[in-house]
Amino acid sequence: RLSCQNSVEVQPIIDSTNSELMRRIQQGEALDSGQVLVAEMQQAGRGRRGRVWQSPFGANLYYSYYWRLDDGLQAAMGVSIAVGLAVYDAIEALYGLSVELKWPNDIYLNGRKLAGVLVELEGQVEGPCHLVIGIGINLQMPENASKGIDQPWTDLASHTHSLDKNVLVAQLTHSLAQRLSLYEKSGLTAMVEQWNKVNAFANEMVTLSTGMRTWRGICEGIDPQGGIVLRQDGELKSYYGGEISLRKD
Template sequence: MARRDIDSILMQALADGKFHSGQALGDKIGISRASVNKHVQKLGELGVDIFRVTGKGYRLAHPIQLLDLEEIRKHLPHSSKQLDIDVLHVTDSTNDVLKQKIVNDPEIKPGTAVLAEMQVKGRGRRGRPWFSPFGTNLYLSMYWPLTGGLNSATGMSVALGLALARELSQQGIADVSVKWPNDVYIGGKKAAGILVELEGQAEGEGFAVVGVGINLSMPDDLQSIDQPYTAVQLHHDETIDRNHWAALIVHRCAHALRGHDAEGLANVLATWRRFDYFYQKPVRVLLGQHEHVGIGHGIDEMGAFLVKQEDGLKRYFGGEISVRTPSA
């Protein structure tokens, strides 16, 4: 049995947060107590918090709800029931797994999604690491064909960021905003991020791999994250059901991508203003070594960030542009 299969069974057994003896775990998996201990140590190295007490066995620091494909499918709206979805245990990156799946399957369907309990090498925009602890948040990637070439992806990341913000708002979360182009904030702290990776030709066929990370139940004292962050659970009265939320986000992403294919950003410009973190605020735009200051003025139909400056309205696109409030 592969190591990751053993780890998966082990985590399923420990998910209840109760003590389980090494012997019982070994019997369940079909390995020795010594092997159980080795696997527990490896999981600990990945950041999984497992206690070991002599005479009692092993238990997680707290119970967790593991992702379950059958449960996710139960929660999917009818229009997304046909989507192909894979749920993985621990992987390097869901984006990388999906890219390999695209290579191996020429018949891959639009909206095919890969979710994981944990990413070892999760990444965000500009290659920044995305902290992906086990069994607490949502990490997913979705495939979307670009029949009109890479040019047809213009504004896609903006549409997705707005879609996530709208979903959070509809689930009762207050003070949701989007920092252009697609970072989702709750109460001024980052709660979700999106990475869109494109492959293909400018005007020929291509595809997008959309990576989404959402903090559902993130611990609030992580030193490895260098910016203010928050988690959905801290702003939600009911206990978060990860499988329900996985279904919500998978459906919302597929719906947003279908809408972007059909209409671009034309029908979401007004909605963007409602969630725009920078609208009518003083901002500075860092473009290479140059700094541009002005007042945030929303986006245009191409998803460009608009800044009102002394000499008129200026448009800024993605890439190496950084947008910060002057006090940041």
């Protein structure tokens, strides 16, 4: 049986669960590691690089998890990898479905986007670092609510009948706590191989782009620091950075 001892706050309507936790941190409020904020609807759900996360009222999950790392920003680099695996664990444990992970932090099911992750940080290079880990998972996308999504998407209700949002919140919180503690103890050591097994674009030709520059190559997986490795003209090269977007050619 799963028990969730973390504090889970539920708000009906909010701009963005990540924005709310970031505001609290910036105002100096003391948050507890493992604290969770969930909303029924987001009026300004965010993805990376100013993109919108469609967040209609309904069954979908809009979730943020707070975690404090004592080792500064340096240690935060691989967090997206650990978080992707936590989402993988939760969905596998509850529904027996195996999602695929797209670097750095998207979750696909049968080649369609099921969930998004947005990790935001507040801290110095040295000293404590506050992490806000936002996760949006499509449970049952209401009719007509998907108009703003410009890529193939899916929801859990299309793949399983036994959906219970409370159970998902408890399982996700549990999986995140496990993965993040492991990450704090031993970094990505134990996770690189696991991540590479569920890499959505393994051995595919892909393009990385920052908006300013692009790089093409065969996607080999992640390196020990969580960077993405491309094979380009026979040579392996790693790329890092939260602002890089990866697309299959």
